[in-house]
Amino acid sequence: MGPCPHEKNLFPVKPLAERTDDLRQSDIRAITQMVNAVDGINLGQGICDLPTPLPIKEAAKGAIDDNHAIYSHYAGIQGLREAILRKVQTYNHIPATSPDEIMVSVGSTGAFVSAMFALLEPGDEVILFEPFYGYHRNLLQLVNARLVFVPTQPPDWGIDFDALEAAITPRTKAVIINTPGNPSGKVWSQAELEELLVLLQEYDLYAITDEIYEYMLYDGRTHVSLASLPGAYERTITLSGLSKTYNMTGWRMGYAVAPAPLCEKMGLLNDLFFICAPTPLQHGAAAAFAMDDTYFGELQATYDQRRDLLCSTLGRIGFDVPWPQGAYYTFASFAPLASQRAGFEDARSACETLIQEAGVATVPGxxxxxxxxxxxxxxxxxxxxxxxxxxxxxxxxxxxxG
Ligand SMILES: Cc1ncc(COP(=O)(O)O)c(C=O)c1O
Structure with missing residues (x-):
């Protein structure tokens, strides 16, 4: 056989789709392997090792025993959509009025995928704030969206609205919001969302807002959903899910809220990609919405304590720490250490130094x-x-x- 005509091709047949060229195992997985090798502690991966609440587990077990084993409606079982509707009306103050405005998916990630396919043509421009959540960037690239980045700066990661407006062009279709944000912990204030809405209306743009950390808030902050502002709902897809709030990332239970005609199209796409979210787990998920306020109070207190401990520790060892306003990450700068200690030249070396010297894994910036x-x-x-x-x-x- 002669040499393979496709230099980059790993397979002795035609090349794979170009969209796979840049796909790599994420840093996070490689780091996980590194920290496991030294039997260390993984503070890298954004997964929570706290237990899933009992009522949710019991409801899922009951649904399995009761043979809720067939495909559900593509947008989710009615009881769950009704429960989500009540939650988004009361907690998020979103003016949805019918379960037709709720779509359950395979995690909020599944809902994000359906949202992208419903809104975006290849080449449409989408605005993403930096620092961003990697899946947002990578998934948008997969549908050939043109990404336009708008930086935000520590310590409060405030929005530069002049920079945002300058980033808008006639091809801009949507802006991605993540509040509370991963990795920055930024919580968008009502005033910021109002200022954003003016631009969305002026330039006729959609917003996709990822609110998966909506219950993790610090220093008395409240969560404001863009879709709750007068005039915002018609152009907003709100995403959330149960992964983080109820410690059940592996269940893949998430949802979108959007006006019915848009939600219908997203549901049809969800049907094509996934058929539906796992049916028995949807029954389990419905139990989450019956949990009372004590659950959220305890969740809040638990994370407050953890944030204090980690942020103060990092401060003591010389990191510059913008204390997060929400979510469960600290995005800290080791710039003060870079000139003082070996092993802190850049994020990769700092990450490796923390694993080798302290047995603690993080994600490089x-x-x-x-x-x-x-x-x-x-x-x-x-x-x-x-x-x-x-x-x-x-x-x-x-x-x-130290
Ligand atoms: C900002 C953000 N959105 C979405 C997800 C994933 O959510 P889900 O498990 O609902 O797909 C994560 C997980 O880390 C996240 O950080």
């Missing part, structure tokens, strides 16, 4: 910026860990670098 050099002095730490584990991680950090 370059994963959250279009230009990796913008994230070179940042590491993301996830504090959604059982308290003894987080305490141990902080003790190890202090012992190594």
């Amino acid at each position: 370059h994963s959250f910026f279009a230009d990796p050099t913008d994230g070179r002095y940042f590491l993301r730490f996830c504090f959604a860990k059982e308290m003894p584990v987080l305490e141990q991680a902080c003790a190890k950090l202090l012992a190594a670098f």
Whole structure:
């Protein structure tokens, strides 16, 4: 056989689709392997090791025993959509009035995929704030959206509305919002959302707003949904889900809220991609919406405590720490250490140094910026860990670098 005509091709047949060319195992998985090799503590991956609440587990087990085993409606079982509707009306103050405005999907990620396919033509411009959540960037690239990045700056990651307006062109179709944000922890204020809405209306743009961390808020902040503002709902797709609030990332339970005609199209796309979210788990998920306010109070207190511990520890070892306003990450800068200590030259080396010297894994900051050099002095730490584990991680950090 002669040489393969496709240099880049790993397979002895025709090349794979071009869209697979840039797909790589994310840094996060490689780092997980590295920290496992030293039997360390993983504060990298954004997963929560706290238990899923019992009523949710019991309801799912009951649904399995009762043979709720067939495909559901593509947009979810009626009871769950009704429960979500009540929740978005009362907690988010979104003016949805019917379950037809709710679509259940395979995580909020499934809902994001359906939202992108419903809104975007290849080449449409989409605005993404930096630092961004990697899946937003990578999925948008997969549908050939043209990404336009608008930077935000620590410590409060405020929005530069002049920069945002300058980024809008006649081809702009949508703006992606993530509040509370991963990795920055930024919580959009009502005033900021109002200012954003003026631009959305003036330039006739959609917003896709990812609110998966909506219950994790600090220092008395409240969560405001863009779709609750007068005039916003018609141009907003709100995404959320149960992964983070109820410690059930592996269940893949998420949803979108949008005006009925848009939600209908997203549901039809959801049908094509996934047919439906797992039926018995939807029955389990419905039980989440019957949990009372004490659950959210405890959740809040739990995360407050964890944020205090991690942020103060990082401050003590010399990091510059913008305390997050929401979500469960600290996106901290080690710039002050870069000139003082070996092993902190850039985010990758700092990440490796923390694993080797303290046995603690993080995510290098370059994963959250279009230009990796913008994230070179940042590491993301996830504090959604059982308290003894987080305490141990902080003790190890202090012992190594304190
Ligand atoms: C901002 C953001 N959105 C969405 C997700 C994933 O949510 P889901 O499990 O509902 O797909 C994550 C998970 O880390 C996230 O950080």
